[in-house]
Every structure is written in C-alpha cells, then in structure tokens.
Amino acid sequence: MRQRRLLDSFSPYVPGEQPASRNVIKLNTNENPFGPVDSVVRALRDMDGEMLRRYPDPLCQGLVSRLSKTYGFPSEGVLVGNGSDEVLAMAVRAFVDPGDRVLLTDPTYSLYENILQLQGADIVKISLGPGFAWPQEMLDARGALLFLASPNSPNGDSFAPDKVAELASRFDGLIVVDEAYADFAETNCLDLARNRDNVIIVRTFSKSFSLASLRIGFALGRPGTLRSLRLVKDSYNVNLAGQVAGCAALDSLEEIQARIRIIREQRDRVMHRVRAMGFEVYPSQANFFLFQVSRAKEYDERLKAIGIYVRHFDRPGLSRYLRVSVGTSEQNDAFLAALDRLRKELGHA
DSSP: OOOOGGGGGOOOOOOOOOOSOSSSEEOSSOOOSSOOOHHHHHHHHTOOGGGGGSOOOTTOHHHHHHHHHHHTOOGGGEEEESHHHHHHHHHHHHHOOTTOEEEEEESSOTHHHHHHHHHTOEEEEEEOBGGGBOOGGGGGOOSSEEEEESSOTTTOOOOOHHHHHHHHHHOSSEEEEEOTTGGGSSOOOHHHHHHOTTEEEEEESSSTTSOGGGOOEEEEOOHHHHHHHHHTOOTTOSOHHHHHHHHHHHTTHHHHHHHHHHHHHHHHHHHHHHHHTTOEEOOOSSSEEEEEOTTHHHHHHHHHHTTEEOEEOOSTTTTTEEEEEOOOHHHHHHHHHHHHHHHHHHOOO
16 A cells, blocks of 8 residues: 655654663653642542543533633633644644645754644744844744744743744744743743734643643634634544643642742753853753753763763754753752763863
8 A cells, every 4th residue: 555655755753762761860851850749640540430431522621611711811712632742733734735835943843844744834944043042034934834932942942022922923824832841931922822813822731740641732822713723623632531630730730830940940050060061051941951062972872871861863953962851859960970970081072
C-alpha cells in the first residue's frame, strides 16, 4: 500500500529521550520536578469505575468551566485538547489550506514544522536576532498563520507583549501564541487574546501543573475564533482521567503557584552558578535555560554517562548549546557539581 508521497521525505518529531531507569537525574524534557498535588492524586483514585465504560464528555464542560473562571474568558472562548500539541494541530487544520504561507521563528519548538508539513503549508522561517532577540522584520510578516512560542524553546525567554500586540495589529492571519511555559514567566499575552480576533493562546497542564502524562492542553481566545477550532476537533479527544485531574489541579492553584515560585528561584540560582563558571547563559522565563559550550555534544554524553540527562540539539545553529530543565534543589546541585568537574576537564571555550 502506497503511503502519502510527502511522507517519503518527512522527518517526524523527535522528543527528548525518556530513559528506562528511574535512577537518573532527568533534566532534558522540561518536566516539573515535583509530582502532582495531593488533590489530583485523590481525585484520580476516587474516580467512579463505572464511568470508565462510557465515553467522556466530548466538550469537557466541567474543565472548561473551571478554566473560564481561572483565566477570565467566556466558556465559548475556551477549548480543551489532548495536550497542547493537539490544539496546535487544530489551529493548523482550521486556518491553513495546503500551500498557504505560515511563519515560524527560528529556532523554536520543532513540532510546529512537522504539523505544517503534513498540512502542505508553505513554511517561512524568520531568524531570531543575536541572543535570540525579537526580529524587527517579524512586523512585516504576512501569512495565514504565525506560531510564536513565548517563552520560546530552546532559549527560554519571552517576547514582550507590546511587541506581540504591534505584530497582531499588522498581521493579516492568525497568531498562535504558545504559552506552554508562561506560568514561570513575568508576562503573558492573555489580554491580547481577549481583545483580538486574530490571536489565540495555547497552554498546557504538562509543565506547571505536573500532569504531562495525562495530555491536557487548552486554547483561550475570542469565541468566534475558537468556533473554527471546534469544527475540526476530534469527537472524544480528552479522556476522563485528564478531565478529572485538570479540574482538581485548578482547584489547588495556591499550592501549585507555591511550587512555581520554588522553580523560579531554583532556575535563577542555577543560571547564576553556570554563568559564574564562565559559560554564556541566555535569559530565561521558563522552567529551563540554555547555555553555550563549544563541546556541547561531548558534555552531553559525559553527563549522560553519570546519569544526568540534559538536552543537546545536534542540528545546525544549535549544536553548541545545552538546554537544562530545572530540577529539585538536590538534582540541581548534582548537575552543577558535574558541570564544574567537566569544565575543569574539558574547558568551556
């Protein structure tokens, strides 16, 4: 049987390595170092087994209601998906025809490109400025859709909301602001999504809420814009466990926000220490940071050999960098000690 012709040259998304052993320090996929809050565990444990034989609520009404109240959007301005990745794919299916021009910053989350290739979009990359800064030429961008991750991966910094607002006033298509890491940042674009038809925010329960394995994401925007996404939504796309856990997590925001503050403090502490070792460390508003080292691949391999996993991107433009997720205080100390030993052995020029 012949597969689609575009798959003959298609390269699928490659996620960060998931080591089989739990006896490692895993700082490579931006997971929350803390487990879910107790209320989430209790809610999952207390689920009615009888409900498992039934389909889940296709509209996620309980979770939508809580998200609406938490973020200040009408319920019609909230859409839940099977992880934020599905929401991103919905936006492409709803707003991009084959051959349409779509804009990406470069570098950014590589899944965008995979989704767009499958849609047959004309992908245009706009290179970030020195130090991953906002490119002024972005303001002249034209297309059906633009993906903008803020904070951006792999560098971790946010784009200023006033810059995004200026872009939105000039761009003729949909701007999808991917705020997967926004809970760790000082700014966000929620107000922009409330007031402009051509902006939606995409967020996730994977990072700040510690629910990556349950795959819960959501979009926030104007009701008319999200109506288009609902037209292409799969029928029962979010399972019952995800809906139950999401509701319980939103009911425990104070505890979750306390953990976020700890992660921010740890991020700043670790970045300061790495910078003091002589490495170039880039600003971050996420739960990870990026630093430059000429022998990055060797550092990555040596760290992995002693059970510390970080992320090395072995591709043009990023091969001299390592991305490190923020762990617990103990995990961060172990990483810093190992990095200092390698620095003395390998150098960092």
